[in-house]
Amino acid sequence: MEYSNLRRQAAYMKKSLFDQGYLDEQFYQLEELQDDVSPNFVEEVVTLFFRDSARLISNIEQALDKCPQEFSKLNAFVHQLKGSTSSIGASRLKNECTRFRDYCDEENLEGCLKSFQKLKREHAVLRQKLESYFQLLRQVGPVEKATRPSM
Amino acid sequence: MDPSRAAASTASSGRPRDGVGPPPDFPAGLRVLVVDDDPTCLKILDRMLRKCLYDVTTCTRAAAALAMLRERRGAFDVVLSDVYMPDMDGFKLLEHIGLEMDLPVIMMSADDGRDVVMKGVTHGACDYLIKPVRMEALRNIWQHVVRKRRNELKELEHSGSAEENDRQKRALEDGDNASSASEGNWKNVKRRKDGKEEEEVEEREDPSTLKKPRVVWSVDLHQQFVAAVNQLGVDKAVPKKILELMKVPRLTRENVASHLQKYRLYLRRLSVPQHEARLDTPYTGASEATFRSVGSFDGLDTQALAVSGQFPPQSLTTLHSGPRRVTTTGIGLPSIDQVGFFNSSAQMANASNIRPAMMQQMNNKQLNFLSGPSTNMESGQHGQSQQLVESYGNMGLRVGEGASGFFNLPSSQRTSTSFPGGTINVNLSNSLPMQMTQQGQQFSVCQQQNRIHISMPRQLQTREQLLNEILGEYDSRLSTPMGHQILSNEVSGHVSGRGRSNMNVRTSLREGYMNASSYGPLSHALYADFSNSGMNESTGSCYPLASGAGTTNFTSIGMLQEALPPVGNVETLGNSVSVKGANDFVPDYDLLSDVRQSKSQDWKSQNIDVSYQSAQQLGSKQSNIDFGSSRLAHEDSIAAIKDDKSRNACTVRKEIFSVRTEIEHEKGDCTAQRNGTILVENSLRVMAEGMSDLSYQEVLFDDNIIQNELMNVVGKKQQEGVGQVDPEFNFDGYSWDDIQV
Numbered sequence: 107m108e109y110s111n112l113r114r115q116a117a118y119m120k121k122s123l124f125d126q127g128y129l130d131e132q133f134y135q136l137e138e139l140q141d142d143v144s145p146n147f148v149e150e151v152v153t154l155f156f157r158d159s160a161r162l163i164s165n166i167e168q169a170l171d172k173c174p175q176e177f178s179k180l181n182a183f184v185h186q187l188k189g190s191t192s193s194i195g196a197s198r199l200k201n202e203c204t205r206f207r208d209y210c211d212e213e214n215l216e217g218c219l220k221s222f223q224k225l226k227r228e229h230a231v232l233r234q235k236l237e238s239y240f241q242l243l244r245q246v247g248p249v250e251k252a253t254r255p256s257m
Numbered sequence: 258m259d260p261s262r263a264a265a266s267t268a269s270s271g272r273p274r275d276g277v278g279p280p281p282d283f284p285a286g287l288r289v290l291v292v293d294d295d296p297t298c299l300k301i302l303d304r305m306l307r308k309c310l311y312d313v314t315t316c317t318r319a320a321a322a323l324a325m326l327r328e329r330r331g332a333f334d335v336v337l338s339d340v341y342m343p344d345m346d347g348f349k350l351l352e353h354i355g356l357e358m359d360l361p362v363i364m365m366s367a368d369d370g371r372d373v374v375m376k377g378v379t380h381g382a383c384d385y386l387i388k389p390v391r392m393e394a395l396r397n398i399w400q401h402v403v404r405k406r407r408n409e410l411k412e413l414e415h416s417g418s419a420e421e422n423d424r425q426k427r428a429l430e431d432g433d434n435a436s437s438a439s440e441g442n443w444k445n446v447k448r449r450k451d452g453k454e455e456e457e458v459e460e461r462e463d464p465s466t467l468k469k470p471r472v473v474w475s476v477d478l479h480q481q482f483v484a485a486v487n488q489l490g491v492d493k494a495v496p497k498k499i500l501e502l503m504k505v506p507r508l509t510r511e512n513v514a515s516h517l518q519k520y521r522l523y524l525r526r527l528s529v530p531q532h533e534a535r536l537d538t539p540y541t542g543a544s545e546a547t548f549r550s551v552g553s554f555d556g557l558d559t560q561a562l563a564v565s566g567q568f569p570p571q572s573l574t575t576l577h578s579g580p581r582r583v584t585t586t587g588i589g590l591p592s593i594d595q596v597g598f599f600n601s602s603a604q605m606a607n608a609s610n611i612r613p614a615m616m617q618q619m620n621n622k623q624l625n626f627l628s629g630p631s632t633n634m635e636s637g638q639h640g641q642s643q644q645l646v647e648s649y650g651n652m653g654l655r656v657g658e659g660a661s662g663f664f665n666l667p668s669s670q671r672t673s674t675s676f677p678g679g680t681i682n683v684n685l686s687n688s689l690p691m692q693m694t695q696q697g698q699q700f701s702v703c704q705q706q707n708r709i710h711i712s713m714p715r716q717l718q719t720r721e722q723l724l725n726e727i728l729g730e731y732d733s734r735l736s737t738p739m740g741h742q743i744l745s746n747e748v749s750g751h752v753s754g755r756g757r758s759n760m761n762v763r764t765s766l767r768e769g770y771m772n773a774s775s776y777g778p779l780s781h782a783l784y785a786d787f788s789n790s791g792m793n794e795s796t797g798s799c800y801p802l803a804s805g806a807g808t809t810n811f812t813s814i815g816m817l818q819e820a821l822p823p824v825g826n827v828e829t830l831g832n833s834v835s836v837k838g839a840n841d842f843v844p845d846y847d848l849l850s851d852v853r854q855s856k857s858q859d860w861k862s863q864n865i866d867v868s869y870q871s872a873q874q875l876g877s878k879q880s881n882i883d884f885g886s887s888r889l890a891h892e893d894s895i896a897a898i899k900d901d902k903s904r905n906a907c908t909v910r911k912e913i914f915s916v917r918t919e920i921e922h923e924k925g926d927c928t929a930q931r932n933g934t935i936l937v938e939n940s941l942r943v944m945a946e947g948m949s950d951l952s953y954q955e956v957l958f959d960d961n962i963i964q965n966e967l968m969n970v971v972g973k974k975q976q977e978g979v980g981q982v983d984p985e986f987n988f989d990g991y992s993w994d995d996i997q998v
Contacts, residue, residue: 132389139304139392147304155297185341189367190297192389 109246116242123239128232132195149240155194156233162187163226170222174215181210199228284399285310288332292322292350293339293365298388302337305392319345326358333360334402337386340366340373348380355381359409361401365390381476474516478505482516491524 123129133148140147166183169176188203202225209217289311293299299315306313314333316322319342326333336354340347351362364377367388377385383401386394474482485502486494496514503513 132391135305135389135391136301139301139308143307144304151297151300154300158296182341185367186295189339189341189388190295192367193295193298193301195389 112242112246116239116246119235119239119242123235127198128196128235130195130197132192134195136194149243151194152236152240155190155196156229156236159187159190159229163229166222170219174218175213177210177213177218180218181207184210196232199225199232202228282310284402286312287399287402288312288314288334289337289398290314290316290322290326290333290335291337292316292319292342292347293337294318294342294344295339298339298390302390302395305390305395308392309396318342319347319350323350323353326354326360330358335383335398336360336362337398338362338364340364340368340377348376351377351380351382359405361405363398363401379476379480478503478508479516481505482513482520486517486520491521 120129124133136148136151144150162183166180166187169179169183173179184203184207188200188207191200191203202221206218206221206225209215209221287309289306291299291302291306291313293302293315294317296317299317303313303315314325316325319338322336322338323345326336338347338350342350347364347366351364354360354362361383362381363384363386364382365386365388366373369387374385383405384398481503482499485499488502489495489498494517496510496517499517500508500510500513
């Protein structure tokens with residue numbers, strides 16, 4: 107019971123992540139890649155993502171601090187970020203990246219700064235949400251994908 | 258990502274490719290080298306490729322990748338590389354690989370800008386994938402390997418060696434590597450920017466079945482070719498000269514000639530993106546024909562339309578355009594038929610202002626629609642056109658969209674011209690659905706509406722007759738302006754023949770369709786609430802709608818009589834009217850009253866005008882409402898028609914109207930209204946007329962049943978009360994004011 111409850115919770119959490127636009131269908135692709143050979147694939151990728159994206163974000167922050175006018179550099183950073191966010195299906199974050207990049211293209215520093223703040227926030231929120239999600243999944247155990255309770 | 262892994266993987270699968278052919282379990286075991294500086298992407302790609310049973314080696318640095326490639330020649334089959342990398346530009350890497358190892362390289366990037374993709378192509382990439390990369394895209398990358406191999410073989414052989422080589426070459430030449438950037442395949446590039454691996458081998462032609470040495474039109478070669486062609490001028494380029502300019506050894510004139518041919522085709526395709534339909538032409542032609550007749554209406558219609566805002570000129574355009582798109586299949590052409598149809602209706606159309614406008618639009622569209630596969634109405638394309646298309650498709654009901662439901666209801670081909678005036682019962686219904694939705698009304702119903710009677714411009718006279726016929730009982734009165742809207746709605750509702758007085762506003766077109774008095778209240782009723790059957794009742798089939806509920810309904814009313822063309826409008830009107838009706842009743846009334854005067858024709862036109870106007874007013878509202886109502890109306894009308902001409906209008910209306918108020922919910926109600934098939938039909942017609950009410954269309958669509966019914970009704974009506982229409986259309990004492998809801 108508890109098991110299936112947890113599972114339901116996890117499913118619900120996942121669904122809400124999708125509904126709220128945090129994740130998009132690329133995330134499903136990731137899930138499909140998970141199997142016996144790579145049982146924790148999704149979590150691994152996500153962890154990797156957050157590590158890498160944190161680095162990129164701090165790079166951007168530094169760049170904005172020190173050489174804010176180098177829009178092309180900013181652009182390059184955010185492009186990278188965008189690539190990985192879209193790869194894991196982080197939809198909202200990706201959109202924010204797009205907006206940031208647009209500001210860069212316009213060389214609108216103020217816009218960039220504002221957008222960057224949003225970007226950081228989205229990043230933090232997504233991280234937290236996914237962390238809880240995976241935590242829940244871990245509790246549920248490997249059968250979370252199964253349709254029938256294995257308890 | 259980790260060279261160690263790469264090493265391991267390569268070692269394990271280091272089967273040298275000696276060109277003898279793929280291993281038996283191919284593509285499993287394909288040796289892929291992935292280069293991407295993003296670890297997340299790399300990990301994902303790695304996993305995906307492994308799932309495809311490929312041998313994967315990953316690298317984060319381009320330089321390292323290059324080194325690896327150099328060290329282990331023949332150890333890889335294909336390279337996947339990201340475009341933006343910190344240490345080296347992906348394109349540079351691409352070039353290197355191409356020059357040194359001649360391996361197929363696939364580029365990847367989140368950037369899907371055309372220029373970038375083009376760059377990939379020109380640099381020789383086999384394909385270009387857009388991130389995020391999906392598994393499906395990766396599954397097929399093996400084809401590039403095979404293709405390249407074959408090409409190499411061919412080149413080696415250098416002469417019509419194996420036939421398969423030829424084919425390979427051809428494939429290569431034709432370019433269709435499924436993905437976008439196939440070498441030398443400009444088509445692909447253009448098409449598949451996102452690197453979808455669709456095997457669209459467009460040109461599978463066989464330029465030379467002879468055993469000629471197959472020329473591989475590599476990117477470079479093609480570029481040279483293009484340069485030469487441009488230098489000479491695309492039109493003036495001849496193979497001989499191109500050959501001279503290119504100065505490529507071993508290239509024959511025939512090679513160039515065939516390539517040039519393909520190139521020209523390609524260019525042509527580029528410049529004519531959507532002319533498949535070429536509907537425009539037919540439309541215009543057809544429409545013109547019809548317009549002529551409609552001409553008289555045109556003035557009216559356009560005005561009406563303009564007024565009603567239903568068919569703004571643009572809609573016409575759209576219509577044109579629309580049909581094109583939509584009808585590529587046939588609407589355009591058939592329009593000729595329709596044209597004829599319209600013509601006839603056009604005659605009637607004097608009054609049918611709506612009609613003319615609609616006609617025009619309709620013509621364009623309708624013609625298209627009518628004639629063609631109504632389904633084409635896929636109007637989705639342009640709001641306006643759609644409308645027309647829709648209507649046409651649906652029977653022109655759709656018109657609604659922009660054109661407020663031009664009602665032309667392109668309903669399918671049914672052009673049951675039962676409406677003398679203009680209810681073109683085009684059973685286009687197909688397309689309607691599409692358009693309907695535009696307004697949000699979901700005219701998707703249209704499809705069903707094959708039977709939609711396109712009540713196109715109700716040439717009042719004819720229309721009336723039609724309406725009459727249809728409505729039988731429908732009081733054409735209703736159809737008049739007020740009724741239009743209401744009618745449309747109501748008609749549908751009323752048409753159900755229930756004689757629900759209100760709705761039947763128009764059904765009783767015969768009775769003097771526009772019985773003002775009756776309409777007056779009807780109109781109100783229509784709008785305010787169909788339940789005011791009082792209105793209808795008095796008029797018999799006056800569709801309150803028609804009464805000019807300010808809304809186009811009226812038109813439908815008029816239509817009801819005849820062929821319910823007004824109904825169409827009415828319906829739309831009704832629908833819209835219902836909602837709007839109440840509001841905008843007034844204006845229509847006036848029109849209606851005028852219309853009445855003219856009776857047969859006048860009211861029609863007026864109706865149309867009215868309807869349009871009202872429609873306009875209702876316009877926005879209508880769409881939604883009408884939709885609902887139209888649906889109902891439609892159903893009703895149809896039903897009505899079937900049941901009993903007389904009743905239909907009124908009853909239908911009522912129901913429709915009331916329904917309409919909710920409009921959103923109406924749809925459901927519409928079905929209830931089935932009874933008023935006749936009405937529905939009328940309304941449909943009315944709607945078609947241009948009641949931008951998509952809803953009408955909806956109504957129409959929904960009403961397959963209705964249509965059927967309507968058809969029945971109409972048929973009957975025709976027989977019965979053709980003559981009555983006129984008198985009935987006079988809205989005696991019909992005062993819109995009264996009708997005001």
